[in-house]
Amino acid sequence: MRTHTIVNCRAGTALDLSPRDIEKKVAQAFRDGGHETRVECVEPEKLVGAISAAAQGDIDALIIGGGDGSVRSAAEHLIGTNKALGVLPLGTMNRFARDLNLPLEIDAALNTLAEGHSVPIDVAAVNGQIFLCNSMFGLPTGFAEQRQHLRGKAALERLQGYIRILRQMLASTRMISIAVDKDGERHRMRALSVVVTSNEYDEVPSLMLTKTAMDRGYLTLYAARHKNGAALSVAVVRAMLGLWKSDPEVEKISATEFTIRMPRRSVRLTNDGEVESFKAPLRYTIRPSSLRVLCPPPAYGT
Structure with a gap:
């Protein structure tokens, strides 16, 4: 090789x-x-x-x-x-x-x-720009954007900044009104946070959400409809315990493509941890088995 x-x-x-x-x-x-x-x-x-x-x-x-x-x-x-x-x-x-x-x-x-050892995996995209892990907007994006401003700061200044951000997140009640167009149907909802990923996350105990398959050819949207950041934080803990699917305030939508509409011209997205501005509406698509990756055997896949 x-x-x-x-x-x-x-x-x-x-x-x-x-x-x-x-x-x-x-x-x-x-x-x-x-x-x-x-x-x-x-x-x-x-x-x-x-x-x-x-x-x-x-x-x-x-x-x-x-x-x-x-x-x-x-x-x-x-x-x-x-x-x-x-x-x-x-x-x-x-x-x-x-x-x-x-x-x-x-x-x-x-x-x-x-x-x-290499295998092909799916790659997701929003408005034509790819992402490998997830794409999200709402409350987590505000946190990620402020976190970026703390990079390179002294340790004490970073710690104080993180505490300030955490307090703001827990108190936040800022909901986003969206409409998700999928297969000719429109799903309307208000959410505190929206996450889109290729394939879907497992319901297993883990400090970070994990996947067992990366080649099934679809997208999954997770909308957190919790009333405030404190309630969302509890949901995050439940997710770490592998219990997020039983949360009635988490709405899940799967499809090979969908469009998210909202009453604004642009939105700040966090794609793979990096914050960027995108024009609305947001069109999410999947490119099945379009990228080969080196990974440990046994490989992912069906």
Whole structure:
């Protein structure tokens, strides 16, 4: 297998290692696995250019060391090709790596990637822009946006900021009126938070929502209709205990595509942890088995 690894030098976990240390670890793991490899560490502002150049090269797999935002950038270049995407989880949340059941420790992750096992998975998109983990708006987006402003701040300032954000979230009662168009029908509701993901989440105890399948070819929308942030926080705890499906205030809609309409021209979305503005209405679609990924055997799928 011919691999090219690109590491975001500013990714959270990578900050504990020098670029030279990272390059040596990656090169050794893939060479031990019998693969051809090239490794480079790049600054964030050069990441997209490096990914674009590597994706056009004569390779079998592109490995990205970074967070979910870096991984999504690579997926945009590899979707619809036979080149596989490998994830070296160096971010803060590493949601996509968790979905793929990859080890989060760097050496274990490298050993798994070097096994070279790949499978096709579905990729979701909103208004034509892909996302790998989920897309959400409402209360969590406000939290994510404020959290981004705290990056790089001193530890005490970050802690004070998180406490302030938490208080605001718990007290929030700001509902969003939406209409979901699906299969010729319109579903109207008011929600505190809306999350869309490819396929669906499991009802199992876990600190983070998990999936057992990523190739079933549909989307799922979860609308939280709780009256305030405090009630939503209780629902989050229930989800961690694997009890979210029994919550009467969580509405679930599954389809291969749907459109979300709302009384506003644009909306702030959190896609794979990154906050961006999108024009309304929001059209969500699924691209079945359109991206190959490296993951541990046994593979996902039916």
